[in-house]
Amino acid sequence: MSHDSQALPASGSLFRNRFYQTILISNLFLQIGIWVRNFAILMFVTDQTNNDPLAISLISVVEFAPIFVFSFIGGAFADRWKPKRTMIWCDFLSAISVFAVLLTLLYESWEAVYFATFISAILSQFSQPSVMKLFKQHVHPEKVQQGMALFQSLVAIFMVIGPSLGIFSYHQFGIYVSIGVMGVAFLISALVLFRLPADEEQEAKREQTGNIRKELADGFRYVWRSPVLKVLGATFAIAGFSVGIIQTLGLFVVTERLGQPKEFLQFLLAVNGVAMLIGGGAIMGLAKKVPPQVLLAFGMAVSAVCIVGMGLSTSVPLTLVLQFLNGLTFPCIQIGINTMILQWTEQSYVGRVNGVLSPMFMGMMVIMMSLSGVLKTIFPLVGIYAVSGIIMLLGAMILVPIFKHKPTLQQQPQLGEQPTS
Numbered sequence: 001m002s003h004d005s006q007a008l009p010a011s012g013s014l015f016r017n018r019f020y021q022t023i024l025i026s027n028l029f030l031q032i033g034i035w036v037r038n039f040a041i042l043m044f045v046t047d048q049t050n051n052d053p054l055a056i057s058l059i060s061v062v063e064f065a066p067i068f069v070f071s072f073i074g075g076a077f078a079d080r081w082k083p084k085r086t087m088i089w090c091d092f093l094s095a096i097s098v099f100a101v102l103l104t105l106l107y108e109s110w111e112a113v114y115f116a117t118f119i120s121a122i123l124s125q126f127s128q129p130s131v132m133k134l135f136k137q138h139v140h141p142e143k144v145q146q147g148m149a150l151f152q153s154l155v156a157i158f159m160v161i162g163p164s165l166g167i168f169s170y171h172q173f174g175i176y177v178s179i180g181v182m183g184v185a186f187l188i189s190a191l192v193l194f195r196l197p198a199d200e201e202q203e204a205k206r207e208q209t210g211n212i213r214k215e216l217a218d219g220f221r222y223v224w225r226s227p228v229l230k231v232l233g234a235t236f237a238i239a240g241f242s243v244g245i246i247q248t249l250g251l252f253v254v255t256e257r258l259g260q261p262k263e264f265l266q267f268l269l270a271v272n273g274v275a276m277l278i279g280g281g282a283i284m285g286l287a288k289k290v291p292p293q294v295l296l297a298f299g300m301a302v303s304a305v306c307i308v309g310m311g312l313s314t315s316v317p318l319t320l321v322l323q324f325l326n327g328l329t330f331p332c333i334q335i336g337i338n339t340m341i342l343q344w345t346e347q348s349y350v351g352r353v354n355g356v357l358s359p360m361f362m363g364m365m366v367i368m369m370s371l372s373g374v375l376k377t378i379f380p381l382v383g384i385y386a387v388s389g390i391i392m393l394l395g396a397m398i399l400v401p402i403f404k405h406k407p408t409l410q411q412q413p414q415l416g417e418q419p420t421s
Contacts, residue, residue: 014147019138022195023131024154029192030091031158032165033098033185037120039166039266040178041113046251046262048110057248057373062114064247064369066121067362074125075355076216079348082199083130090127091190094120098183105176116179120186125358129351132338136347138197144342148335153280155334160273163266219352228293228344229353231402232337233360238395239300239333240361244368245375245388246307252381257314271320275327283331292339293402299332300396304389311385343407 014020042059049055078086097119104112139147158165169178223229254265283295306326313319345353375384 014139014143014150017138018195019134019197020147022192023134024151025195026087026091026189026192027151027154029185029189031154031162033094033182033189034120035158035162036166036169036178036185037098037116037182039163040170040175040182041117042251043167043170043262044110044113044175044178051251051255051262053248053252053376054373056251057369058114059117060248060369061366062118063121064362065366066118067125067358067366070122070125071358071362072216072219072355075129075351075353075358076219077126078129078133078351078355079215081126081130083133084193084196084199086130087127087196088190088193090123091186091193094123095183095186095190097123098179098186102176102179102183105179113175113179116182125355129354132342132354133347133350134196136342136345136350141343144339148338149280149283149331153277153331155276157273157277160270160277162273163269167263167266215352216355219349219356222345222349223353223356226344228340228402228405229357231398232293232340233357235296235300235395235399236337236357236361237364238391238398240364241368242304242307242388242392242395243361244365245372245384245391246311247365247369248372249376249381249384252376253310253319253385256381257311258316258319259314260316268319268323271323272327272330275324276330279328280331280335282328283335291403291406292336292343293399293405294336295332296336296340297396297399297403299329299336300392300399302326302329303333304393304396306389307392308386308389311382311389 042056045055045059098116101112101116104115135144135147166178169181223233250268251262251265254260254268255262258264303326306322309322310319310326313322341353341357342350372384
């Protein structure tokens with residue numbers, strides 16, 4: 001890899017890496033904005049529509065549908081544009097869109113809250129592949145899995161405090177202040193990103209050359225010719241189907257199966273987040289010992305069991321235990337996926353590979369989320385969760401044939417030749 005020489009040495013500390021420091025600080029503010037957005041808007045829509053399942057499911061649809069539509073394009077442009085500049089602009093535009101929604105709300109159009117989520121989701125498809133690309137440039141290959149584990153730990157912390165933060169903001173200050181907090185958080189994230197190392201000059205040259213349609217097609221061919229990435233794509237689609245069915249139904253597990261008020265959802269997510277934090281720390285110790293595809297399969301298998309159990313449970317303690325187990329192994333899924341993409345993909349293809357694989361997950365998830373409100377009115381909650389768990393287990397099983405594959409960084413699959421791993 002041409003840029004690996006500029007990455008942090010394998011013996012160095014991740015926290016001395018300027019890129020990694022900046023990404024963590026930026027992500028801190030992004031998480032604040034995202035969690036306040038997610039739960040303030042959820043509580044707001046729930047109050048406005050009197051717990052209408054279709055209106056509640058629409059929140060997730062507007063969040064994830066743009067990801068499916070724009071991920072292809074965002075990944076390709078992330079490979080062409082300067083990653084630092086792309087990320088800064090995306091956060092600035094997210095902040096501007098949030099403040100625009102705030103102005104609209106002041107004129108009594110409450111449905112505008114969907115727009116804030118919609119725009120933010122689109123912009124993330126240009127920003128997120130750029131983060132992956134910079135990981136490839138600035139983090140040593142041997143440190144990637146550890147870096148992902150630390151990154152996941154920050155997400156886990158907000159799984160604990162994020163729901164409470166969003167609900168507290170909404171109940172104490174209302175939707176207007178909550179949306180203002182979102183905008184400020186996105187704006188600070190953009191300012192922090194100015195600390196990133198300067199983009200390489202050759203990134204600017206790539207912006208002016210090449211045909212975008214050809215580059216999109218190259219991304220598909222690259223994935224198709226890699227046995228590992230091809231299986232990962234199938235796993236993405238299956239997992240998306242499974243997650244999409246239940247993505248918007250957690251609120252009904254709380255109210256119908258457990259007989260608790262809707263605010264109890266924050267405690268379920270807090271337990272999940274504490275477990276994710278513990279799991280992320282444990283995986284840091286296993287980062288060099290366990291192949292990422294094994295981590296991914298293990299995480300999905302445990303998640304399948306927990307999903308079925310949570311659908312069946314009417315006991316608060318049992319559901320909390322299952323949430324904890326699910327959170328404990330969830331970092332295996334996230335870290336496994338991101339590490340596989342980085343280990344089996346050349347730097348110049350990271351954006352496009354991410355752009356090809358993400359829609360396989362998001363596409364199936366959006367389809368099922370859009371149907372979940374209808375399914376909830378037809379089928380019992382227990383049956384929906386059981387089907388979701390069985391499908392997730394199938395996704396874990398198809399990873400077994402690639403357990404023995406090892407990344408060969410010096411022999412990445414080039415177009416026109418067959419990958420060796």
